[in-house]
Amino acid sequence: MFRAQDRIEVKTPAQIDAMRVAGLVVAKTLQRVAGMTKAGVTTADMDECAAASIRDEGATPSFLGYHGFPAHICVSVNDEVVHGIPGPRRLADGDVVSVDCGAIVDGWHGDAAVTVLVGKSAVNLAELSRVTEQSLWAGLWAARAGNRLSDIGHAVESAIRSAGPQYGIVEDYVGHGIGSRMHMEPAVPNYGRPGKGPRLVPGMALAIEPMVVLGDAGVHVLDDDWTVVASDGSYASHWEHTVAVTDDGPWVLTALDDVRL
Numbered sequence: 001m002f003r004a005q006d007r008i009e010v011k012t013p014a015q016i017d018a019m020r021v022a023g024l025v026v027a028k029t030l031q032r033v034a035g036m037t038k039a040g041v042t043t044a045d046m047d048e049c050a051a052a053s054i055r056d057e058g059a060t061p062s063f064l065g066y067h068g069f070p071a072h073i074c075v076s077v078n079d080e081v082v083h084g085i086p087g088p089r090r091l092a093d094g095d096v097v098s099v100d101c102g103a104i105v106d107g108w109h110g111d112a113a114v115t116v117l118v119g120k121s122a123v124n125l126a127e128l129s130r131v132t133e134q135s136l137w138a139g140l141w142a143a144r145a146g147n148r149l150s151d152i153g154h155a156v157e158s159a160i161r162s163a164g165p166q167y168g169i170v171e172d173y174v175g176h177g178i179g180s181r182m183h184m185e186p187a188v189p190n191y192g193r194p195g196k197g198p199r200l201v202p203g204m205a206l207a208i209e210p211m212v213v214l215g216d217a218g219v220h221v222l223d224d225d226w227t228v229v230a231s232d233g234s235y236a237s238h239w240e241h242t243v244a245v246t247d248d249g250p251w252v253l254t255a256l257d258d259v260r261l
């Protein structure tokens, strides 16, 4: 019988260690880019910072040229949800900026995203980012051997729903398996009922990436064929980590510190 689980790449412990090297490049790069994300900086400046960081770490950017994507990171500002293209846009106080980064080392991928608040931001926007990040950690916690795949999405959704009715969960874009390629089986939605789908086993690696809007969750793609925006103009937040299912629990491969949950 063909099972969904058979399509999911299962890595050896040594291969997971190799993914950690790529994950650390992503973590360091996001830290550097987040550190320079300030009013007056352009999103192209941020891309330059990421390019230098990935190169100096001896890694290859996964986004540059991916289906023709023209930059090293995605930078999505305010109502932009994901896949924003860096360019001449100059950041201003109060902006909500999501940065998504991928890197490859020895053929293994890491993928993560953070949301940065520029300057002094409104309380409800800080809360949007906090709720999104917390839902990510709820999902990471559920990336545990013996759980089923949908337990992750259920954990993410539950965290967001419990934070209040003002948040919309973007359903058109989801997390994914990751390893020898950036996007692999399975899809990892940020919603769903628990106890469904393949059982998680040590050696699987997943990118979990909730996208939350402060409004309606409907989105569409701009004419640049990349930038995904909230259709009602709401602010959006995006947080992501790559996590490995291990015998010792979920290992967050794109965290700066050695985080095992």
Ligand code: MG
Pocket: 100, 101, 102, 111, 112, 113, 209, 240
């Ligand atoms: Mg990403």
Ligand code: MG
Pocket: 111, 112, 175, 176, 207, 209, 240
């Ligand atoms: Mg991803």
